[in-house]
Amino acid sequence: MSKPTLLYAQSGGVTAVINATASGVIQAARKHKMKVLAARNGILGVLREELFDTSRMTPDQVRALAHTPGGAFGTCRVKLKSVEQDRARYERLIEVMRAHDVRWFLYNGGNDSADTALKLSQLAQTMDYPLTCIGVPKTVDNDLVLTDCCPGFGSAAKYTAVSLAEAALDVAAMAETSTKVFVYETMGRHAGWLAAAAGLAGKSADDAPHLILFPEIPFDEAAFLERVKATVARVGYCVVAVSEGVRRPDGKFLAGSEGSIDAFGHSQLGGVGPLVAGLVKDQLGLKVHWAVPDYLQRSARHLASKTDLAHALAVGKAAVDYARKGMNGTMPIIQRVSDRPYRWKIAPAALADIANHEKTMPADFIRADGYGITARCRRYLAPLISGQAPVPYGPDGLPRHAVPKLPLATKQLPGMTP
Amino acid sequence: MSKPTLLYAQSGGVTAVINATASGVIQAARKHKMKVLAARNGILGVLREELFDTSRMTPDQVRALAHTPGGAFGTCRVKLKSVEQDRARYERLIEVMRAHDVRWFLYNGGNDSADTALKLSQLAQTMDYPLTCIGVPKTVDNDLVLTDCCPGFGSAAKYTAVSLAEAALDVAAMAETSTKVFVYETMGRHAGWLAAAAGLAGKSADDAPHLILFPEIPFDEAAFLERVKATVARVGYCVVAVSEGVRRPDGKFLAGSEGSIDAFGHSQLGGVGPLVAGLVKDQLGLKVHWAVPDYLQRSARHLASKTDLAHALAVGKAAVDYARKGMNGTMPIIQRVSDRPYRWKIAPAALADIANHEKTMPADFIRADGYGITARCRRYLAPLISGQAPVPYGPDGLPRHAVPKLPLATKQLPGMTP
Numbered sequence: 001m002s003k004p005t006l007l008y009a010q011s012g013g014v015t016a017v018i019n020a021t022a023s024g025v026i027q028a029a030r031k032h033k034m035k036v037l038a039a040r041n042g043i044l045g046v047l048r049e050e051l052f053d054t055s056r057m058t059p060d061q062v063r064a065l066a067h068t069p070g071g072a073f074g075t076c077r078v079k080l081k082s083v084e085q086d087r088a089r090y091e092r093l094i095e096v097m098r099a100h101d102v103r104w105f106l107y108n109g110g111n112d113s114a115d116t117a118l119k120l121s122q123l124a125q126t127m128d129y130p131l132t133c134i135g136v137p138k139t140v141d142n143d144l145v146l147t148d149c150c151p152g153f154g155s156a157a158k159y160t161a162v163s164l165a166e167a168a169l170d171v172a173a174m175a176e177t178s179t180k181v182f183v184y185e186t187m188g189r190h191a192g193w194l195a196a197a198a199g200l201a202g203k204s205a206d207d208a209p210h211l212i213l214f215p216e217i218p219f220d221e222a223a224f225l226e227r228v229k230a231t232v233a234r235v236g237y238c239v240v241a242v243s244e245g246v247r248r249p250d251g252k253f254l255a256g257s258e259g260s261i262d263a264f265g266h267s268q269l270g271g272v273g274p275l276v277a278g279l280v281k282d283q284l285g286l287k288v289h290w291a292v293p294d295y296l297q298r299s300a301r302h303l304a305s306k307t308d309l310a311h312a313l314a315v316g317k318a319a320v321d322y323a324r325k326g327m328n329g330t331m332p333i334i335q336r337v338s339d340r341p342y343r344w345k346i347a348p349a350a351l352a353d354i355a356n357h358e359k360t361m362p363a364d365f366i367r368a369d370g371y372g373i374t375a376r377c378r379r380y381l382a383p384l385i386s387g388q389a390p391v392p393y394g395p396d397g398l399p400r401h402a403v404p405k406l407p408l409a410t411k412q413l414p415g416m417t418p
Numbered sequence: 419m420s421k422p423t424l425l426y427a428q429s430g431g432v433t434a435v436i437n438a439t440a441s442g443v444i445q446a447a448r449k450h451k452m453k454v455l456a457a458r459n460g461i462l463g464v465l466r467e468e469l470f471d472t473s474r475m476t477p478d479q480v481r482a483l484a485h486t487p488g489g490a491f492g493t494c495r496v497k498l499k500s501v502e503q504d505r506a507r508y509e510r511l512i513e514v515m516r517a518h519d520v521r522w523f524l525y526n527g528g529n530d531s532a533d534t535a536l537k538l539s540q541l542a543q544t545m546d547y548p549l550t551c552i553g554v555p556k557t558v559d560n561d562l563v564l565t566d567c568c569p570g571f572g573s574a575a576k577y578t579a580v581s582l583a584e585a586a587l588d589v590a591a592m593a594e595t596s597t598k599v600f601v602y603e604t605m606g607r608h609a610g611w612l613a614a615a616a617g618l619a620g621k622s623a624d625d626a627p628h629l630i631l632f633p634e635i636p637f638d639e640a641a642f643l644e645r646v647k648a649t650v651a652r653v654g655y656c657v658v659a660v661s662e663g664v665r666r667p668d669g670k671f672l673a674g675s676e677g678s679i680d681a682f683g684h685s686q687l688g689g690v691g692p693l694v695a696g697l698v699k700d701q702l703g704l705k706v707h708w709a710v711p712d713y714l715q716r717s718a719r720h721l722a723s724k725t726d727l728a729h730a731l732a733v734g735k736a737a738v739d740y741a742r743k744g745m746n747g748t749m750p751i752i753q754r755v756s757d758r759p760y761r762w763k764i765a766p767a768a769l770a771d772i773a774n775h776e777k778t779m780p781a782d783f784i785r786a787d788g789y790g791i792t793a794r795c796r797r798y799l800a801p802l803i804s805g806q807a808p809v810p811y812g813p814d815g816l817p818r819h820a821v822p823k824l825p826l827a828t829k830q831l832p833g834m835t836p
Contacts, residue, residue, distance in 0.1 A: 166817075289712055295589065
C-alpha cells in the first residue's frame with residue numbers, strides 16, 4: 001500500500017499562474033510529508049489512472065513551475081454531469097483514488113470544477129471512502145463568486161492594460177498619416193472583467209482606451225460609431241477595447257463563437273475585433289488596425305502581476321492546509337481586507353456556495369455612458385495588476401520554462417475508456 | 419540667430435526602441451552643446467515648421483525616452499517624390515532648416531527615409547546651404563541592406579519568440595479536449611524576418627512552432643494542411659506561425675491588405691491568421707484558435723531585447739558623431755564582428771547604397787522543406803533577442819512611459835500647407 005496521497009488536477013482554461021498554484025500545493029504538501037500525484041490532463045487522467053508522480057521533481061523544478069505558463073500536467077475541458085447521469089465515471093474516480101490511497105483531492109479550476117469536486121466529495125461519503133475534496137480557484141474570467149478575485153485574472157488584466165498602453169503610444173505617434181482607430185479584443189465571453197482591465201491603461205478622459213465595449217452593455221452601432229468619430233475629431237485617434245462577449249440588443253453575440261461563413265462558404269473566424277474594425281472602416285472610412293491577442297493574454301507569464309502570483313501560490317498552500325484539516329467541500333478564496341494599501345487574506349468558502357454560480361461585473365463598475373470604467377472599478381482592479389513577477393531568462397533570450405517530464409505512477413487497475 | 423542646431427525626425431512605423439535612438443541622439447548632442455530640435459510627426463513637422471525644442475527636457479526625461487515605446491515626437495508615412503517632382507516641398511524643408519540654423523539633419527527611419535535624407539543632402543548642396551544629412555536606421559521589418567540588422571527588429575523578434583513559446587504551452591496543456599491548432603500571425607509584408615523569429619521558440623523538431631509560413635515560399639494549401647494533420651497526429655497539436663506577407667503561387671497575397679468583402683458587403687478585415695485558421699477548420703475539422711498581435715509586437719517595450727536596445731542607443735549616438743564630422747549622406751549601420759560570443763560595432767555606410775534597396779531573407783535561412791528555419795538563421799537571429807531591457811513600473815503596475823510635452827520652437831516663417 002502506498003502512503004496517504006494528495007491528488008492534484010488542473011481543469012479548464014489555463015492561466016499564467018496556474019502552475020504557481022501547483023507549485024504552492026507541492027511545496028506545502030512536501031512540508032507535511034504528503035505524497036503528491038498530479039493527474040495528466042485533469043480529470044481525464046484520473047479516469048484513465050494516468051497520474052504523474054511528483055516526488056521525482058527536485059525542489060528547483062517545483063519552484064520553477066511558478067514561472068512557467070500553461071498547465072504543466074495538462075488540463076481538460078470535460079464537465080461531468082450529475083452523479084445520477086454520470087455514476088460510472090464518478091465511481092471510477094473513487095476507485096482510482098482508492099487504488100492509490102488518495103485521501104485528499106485538489107481540483108484547480110473554475111465553476112465547473114468546483115461542482116465536480118463538490119459532487120465527488122458527496123459521493124465519497126455515500127461510498128464510505130474517506131476523501132477530502134478541495135476546490136482551488138483559477139480563471140482569467142474572474143467569474144467565481146465569493147472570492148474577491150480569481151488567480152490568473154490579475155496577470156491577464158496586467159497583460160491587457162500594459163499591451164493596450166504600449167500600442168496606444170504607437171497609434172498616437174502615427175495617427176496623422178496612418179491608423180486612426182485601433183481595436184483591441186479581450187477575452188471574456190460572459191463578463192467584461194478583462195475589457196474593464198484595459199481601462200486601467202488610461203488615467204484621464206482623452207487617454208486610451210477611449211471606448212470600451214462590454215458584454216454587459218448591448219451594442220449600439222450608431223452610438224458607438226458616433227463616439228469613435230467624435231474621439232478622432234477631438235484626440236486625433238481612437239483606441240477601442242472590445243470584449244469578445246459583446247452582444248447585439250437582441251442578445252446575440254456580435255461575433256458568433258464559430259465566426260461567419262463568407263460568400264465562398266469558407267469560415268470567417270474573425271472575432272469581434274476585426275468585426276468592429278470593419279464597421280469603423282465601412283461606416284466612417286477611417287484607417288483601422290486591430291489586435292486579437294487570444295491565448296497570449298492568459299499565458300503571458302513574462303508579464304504576470306506580483307499580486308496575482310502571490311494569490312496563486314497562497315491558494316495552493318491553503319488548499320493543502322484545508323485538506324489536512326479535513327475541510328471537505330471547501331475552497332480557499334481571496335478576501336480583500338483593504339484597497340489602499342492593498343491587503344488580503346485567504347479564507348475558506350463552501351464549494352456548494354460557489355459551484356455553478358457566476359460573478360458578473362457590478363453595474364457601478366461601468367461608467368454611466370457605458371463606454372468606460374468607474375473610479376470604483378479602478379479601485380477594485382488596480383491592486384490586482386500591481387507589482388512585477390519577473391521570470392528567469394536563458395542566454396537564448398527566452399524565459400526558462402520548466403515543464404517537468406515525469407513518470408506515471410504504476411497503474412493498479414484495469415483500463416477504462418473515460 | 420539661434421545657435422547651430424541639430425534637427426531630428428522620426429519616420430514610418432514605430433518600434434519598441436526608436437525612442438531609445440532619440441534618447442541617444444539627444445544625450446550625445448548635449449555632450450557637444452548642440453541644440454536639438456525634434457520635428458512633430460516626422461517630415462510633416464519640418465514642412466509645417468512644427469519643431470519641438472528638446473532643450474526643455476530634463477536629463478531624466480531624456481533617459482526615460484529609452485524605455486518608452488511609440489514615437490515620442492510623432493512620425494508619419496509620407497514619402498517625398500523626386501526632387502524634380504516635389505521641388506517645392508524639398509525647398510521648403512531647406513528654408514525651414516535655414517530659419518532655425520539647422521546644420522545637421524538626422525532622419526530616423528527605413529528605406530524611404532534614407533532616400534529622403536539623401537535627396538535633401540544633395541539639394542542642400544545645390545542650394546549652397548551647409549547641411550549634413552544622416553540617416554538613422556530603424557524598422558521592425560529588418561529589411562535595410564548593408565546593416566547586419568535594424569534597430570527595432572530584435573525586440574519585435576523577442577516579443578514574437580516569447581509570445582509564441584508561452585502560447586504553445588497553453589495549447590499543449592489543453593490540446594486533448596480543446597484547441598488542436600493555433601495560428602500566430604506575424605508582421606512582415608515583404609520578408610519573413612519576424613516569422614523566422616518565431617522559429618527561435620522551438621529547439622527540437624516537435625517543439626512549437628511546428629510550421630512557419632514565409633512570404634518567400636508560395637503557399638501550397640494541400641501540402642500545408644497535410645503537414646498540419648501529420649503534426650497533430652504525431653505531437654497532439656500544431657502551432658503555426660504565419661507571416662502577413664504569405665502569397666499564393668500566383669504571387670497574390672493570401673490575405674489582401676484590405677481584407678475581403680463578405681456576403682453582406684461588409685469588409686472582412688481578417689488577416690492571414692484567421693484565414694489560415696479557417697482553412698484548418700474547414701478542411702481538417704480541427705478546433706483552431708488564432709492570434710494577431712498587430713501593433714503589440716512592435717510596441718512591446720516591456721519585452722525589448724537588450725541587444726536591440728543597445729543597437730538603438732548606439733546608432734543614435736553615432737549619428738550625432740557622424741553629423742559633427744560632416745559625414746553627409748551616411749548612415750550608422752550595425753556590423754557583426756562575431757556570432758558567439760556576439761560582438762558588433764557601428765560603422766558608416768553611404769545612404770546612396772541603402773536608399774530604395776530591400777534586404778530579403780537569404781535562401782539558406784529557410785529550411786529545405788520550406789516550413790522552418792535553418793541553423794544558420796538561428797545563429798543569425800539568436801543574439802538579436804538576447805538579454806532583457808526591463809522598464810521601470812509605477813505603483814499602478816504599469817510601465818512608467820514618459821512622453822514629453824514640449825513647446826514648439828517659435829516659428830520664423832509664414833505657414834505652408836504640406
